[in-house]
Amino acid sequence: MTTDQLILQIKQKKSFLCIGLDVDLDKIPQHLLKEEDPIFAFNKAIIDATHHLCVAYKPNTAFYEAYGIRGWKALEKTIAYLNEKHPEIFTIADAKRGDIGNTSTMYAKAFFEDLAFDSVTVAPYMGKDSVEPFLAFKNKHTILLALTSNKGAFDFQTQEVDGKELYKHVLETSKRWKNSQNLMYVVGATKAEYLAEIRKIIPEAFLLVPGVGAQGGNLQEVCKYGRTANIGLLINSSRGIIYASKNEDFAKAAALNAEALQKEMAAIMSR
Numbered sequence: 001m002t003t004d005q006l007i008l009q010i011k012q013k014k015s016f017l018c019i020g021l022d023v024d025l026d027k028i029p030q031h032l033l034k035e036e037d038p039i040f041a042f043n044k045a046i047i048d049a050t051h052h053l054c055v056a057y058k059p060n061t062a063f064y065e066a067y068g069i070r071g072w073k074a075l076e077k078t079i080a081y082l083n084e085k086h087p088e089i090f091t092i093a094d095a096k097r098g099d100i101g102n103t104s105t106m107y108a109k110a111f112f113e114d115l116a117f118d119s120v121t122v123a124p125y126m127g128k129d130s131v132e133p134f135l136a137f138k139n140k141h142t143i144l145l146a147l148t149s150n151k152g153a154f155d156f157q158t159q160e161v162d163g164k165e166l167y168k169h170v171l172e173t174s175k176r177w178k179n180s181q182n183l184m185y186v187v188g189a190t191k192a193e194y195l196a197e198i199r200k201i202i203p204e205a206f207l208l209v210p211g212v213g214a215q216g217g218n219l220q221e222v223c224k225y226g227r228t229a230n231i232g233l234l235i236n237s238s239r240g241i242i243y244a245s246k247n248e249d250f251a252k253a254a255a256l257n258a259e260a261l262q263k264e265m266a267a268i269m270s271r
């Protein structure tokens, strides 16, 4: 998917919501465990109930890998369902990959070619030759971890190297890599106060912003400092949406939570 197609969808739906499909069998309604593929049954119900309210879905691969071949099959079915039924929706494989060049190429093939996701999250720690193999794929997006939502972000990312915080080096250096037009960045919603500085370095790039909902990030704060003329934000909520209810009405409850965020986003876009 091109960035222009993503922007068009945001404008049409008046939403920049990304729903995280982080499926934990202990947290889903127990009646689904009778299904042949409970993970896919859960995802399908959530997608069917929420696709008009969001512009992106983000399965975190850990939640599928944890269940072995069964989990991976559910991931395959989920992305195939999304690509077939809702090809306009932006898909993110949250896999946080990155390795020496030839290995990164194989990771990129796994997520962009085999599974046909639009994007994948990648860690910048191993540098240019570990990220450029992902950037080589046309109309696919590499979402680089810049300033993450967790406490551990202060261990390295905000530490100064040559008088500048490490996350700023990540932003400035990666901008110069080949095919950097295919880069987006992760900035945690819990780090909204850093967004003004971040926008000075990357004024236009799309940001994936997780941490609204369960982690306590604030949507208004994120938009105040991070929004661009084209919105430039994909705000993710996983647990805050998909686990709204453990009863038969779980998909409806998820849609209500998604709608509350979408309405807030529509109001922000109208200002």
Ligand SMILES: O=C(O)c1cc(=O)[nH]c(=O)n1[C@@H]1O[C@H](COP(=O)(O)O)[C@@H](O)[C@H]1O
Binding pocket: 020, 022, 060, 094, 121, 147, 148, 149, 150, 186, 187, 188, 210, 211, 212, 213, 214, 215, 236, 237, 238, 239, 240
């Ligand atoms: O790359 C991510 O999506 C990510 C980066 C980050 O800094 N913080 C973060 O929470 N995430 C992911 O975003 C999702 C957040 O889930 P909830 O806290 O349940 O909304 C999880 O899949 C996390 O792995």
